[in-house]
Amino acid sequence: MDREPLIYMDGKFFEKSKAVVSVFDHGLLYGDGIFEGIRAYNGSVFRLREHIDRLYDSAKSIRLSLPLTKHEMGEAVLETVRRNELKDAYIRLVVTRGSGDLGINPALCKNPTVFIIAEPMASILGPREPMVVKVIVSSIRRDSVDATSHEVKSLNYMNSILAKMEATSAGADDAILLDHRGFVSEGSVTNIFIAKGGKVSTPSTAAGILHGITRDRIIKLCSDVGLDITEREVTPFELLTADEVFLVGTKSELVAVGSVSGVRLGTGAAGPITKKLYGEFSKVVLRPEEGTPVYEAATESV
Numbered sequence: 001m002d003r004e005p006l007i008y009m010d011g012k013f014f015e016k017s018k019a020v021v022s023v024f025d026h027g028l029l030y031g032d033g034i035f036e037g038i039r040a041y042n043g044s045v046f047r048l049r050e051h052i053d054r055l056y057d058s059a060k061s062i063r064l065s066l067p068l069t070k071h072e073m074g075e076a077v078l079e080t081v082r083r084n085e086l087k088d089a090y091i092r093l094v095v096t097r098g099s100g101d102l103g104i105n106p107a108l109c110k111n112p113t114v115f116i117i118a119e120p121m122a123s124i125l126g127p128r129e130p131m132v133v134k135v136i137v138s139s140i141r142r143d144s145v146d147a148t149s150h151e152v153k154s155l156n157y158m159n160s161i162l163a164k165m166e167a168t169s170a171g172a173d174d175a176i177l178l179d180h181r182g183f184v185s186e187g188s189v190t191n192i193f194i195a196k197g198g199k200v201s202t203p204s205t206a207a208g209i210l211h212g213i214t215r216d217r218i219i220k221l222c223s224d225v226g227l228d229i230t231e232r233e234v235t236p237f238e239l240l241t242a243d244e245v246f247l248v249g250t251k252s253e254l255v256a257v258g259s260v261s262g263v264r265l266g267t268g269a270a271g272p273i274t275k276k277l278y279g280e281f282s283k284v285v286l287r288p289e290e291g292t293p294v295y296e297a298a299t300e301s302v
């Protein structure tokens with residue numbers, strides 16, 4: 001596109017260079033805000049309802065009252081994709097506490113700031129083999145459920161960022177974070193699955209991981225294709241000794257893990273379960289019933 005991308009901000013559209021937030025916005029000053037990363041595939045927003053529901057749960061948990069109904073928020077997402085004439089896109093929906101003063105008091109922030117960015121993004125899913133990444137187990141722990149729990153998709157990503165930096169300096173692609181007890185929690189921006197002896201496991205949400213929308217869909221997909229899938233506590237030992245490990249998330253989609261902290265898994269390539277789920281997930285994202293159409297006259301969006 002020759003013209004600048006159009007960004008939704010509080011009900012209006014602005015060119016990218018003009019879409020700015022105040023330096024007094026508490027999203028910037030304190031990470032006081034929430035967001036969603038959403039994907040559109042072939043002109044349809046994948047699991048829009050689930051993303052909007054999660055956003056409203058995040059908002060409720062931080063006592064942020066959203067200025068739009070769920071339906072209006074869904075429409076704003078669709079309109080942003082439409083205005084940018086996109087079919088395959090990555091959408092970032094952000095709500096901050098809004099502009100306040102230099103203190104943390106959220107009561108002084110009168111109106112939340114809502115903005116939505118939609119950028120073109122092609123899927124890595126398809127007929128080819130899944131991508132394979134190297135990960136490390138990070139020394140940075142996920143915050144516990146009674147701290148900055150990752151159940152809230154908040155603007156505080158410092159532990160993921162530090163873990164990612166640790167991975168990069170160790171020559172790895174990404175990091176796996178443990179929870180405060182030492183159990184496996186999730187990747188820096190993905191949920192994690194392991195397979196051993198044909199059985200698939202994923203850390204349960206009890207220790208405060210993000211309730212990933214891709215994770216949910218992959219759990220269901222495992223059952224649909226007859227794989228034994230359990231949500232439970234997973235130890236670092238199980239991670240190192242798994243036959244297969246893979247990471248899932250809206251942006252990363254589904255990627256295989258070839259090694260953990262220098263320990264090779266299987267042959268170091270994507271294993272059969274990972275490949276099977278990758279192939280099936282590639283079809284799922286394109287199914288009309290999994291998404292909300294952007295361009296057809298919508299009957300009901302969210």
Ligand code: PXG
Nearest residue numbers: 188189190191210212213214215249250251
């Ligand atoms: N865990 C964490 C900590 C995440 O940030 C996921 C799991 C996957 O959740 P979904 O609902 O997308 O299946 C995320 C995803 C990125 C990026 O650049 C991704 C996320 C946040 C920021 C950046 O890939 N969230």
